[in-house]
Amino acid sequence: EAQVTQNPRYLITVTGKKLTVTCSQNMNHEYMSWYRQDPGLGLRQIYYSMNVEVTDKGDVPEGYKVSRKEKRNFPLILESPSPNQTSLYFCASSGTGGRINQPQHFGDGTRLSIL
């Protein structure tokens, strides 16, 4: 089954404790992206990647890191999490054939709470 898999689905942690949210897709997609969703703000793009070893900042990259060493994986790293990073996070992927007309396939989301 074609899917984007995020782990963990839920995480409660404390300020300053490094964490990684994993994202994996099995559709051989070139484009992968991370978003955070906050009430009243919709989804905002954190980072995106056009292909292996190519990453770019979205609109809210501060406090986050990403890497794309393999095509299927795109982990999101919070080196020193803070309470303002409490949010619902989505990973998404899409093919680049035709580029802009490719819809994003989303993971089920990771609800992150930082105390």
Added chain:
Amino acid sequence: AQKITQTQPGMFVQEKEAVTLDCTYDTSDPSYGLFWYKQPSSGEMIFLIYQGSYDQQNATEGRYSLNFQKARKSANLVISASQLGDSAMYFCAMREMDTDKLIFGTGTRLQVFP
């Protein structure tokens, strides 16, 4: 600057009626794509429909259609014959050819009542 605006925080519609969810956008890129996504209370994001900036006809997918008015920079989603299962949050999004970023609006919460 790239921007998506959804001015309706919430909408109500009776079952079997049609409803229009508004979306306006701003971009200087002549080549872009517009998307609508549905987010039910369970949280997943479901792709509904796509419209390209060069598409001559309005997109349709089953009960969903997109009223695309390029000169007005609007891409409204029309849901015909609403069903109770249509109750959800709906997001409009845009992707530019130049930047590859995907920008979302703040969403509209649709409630369908019997």
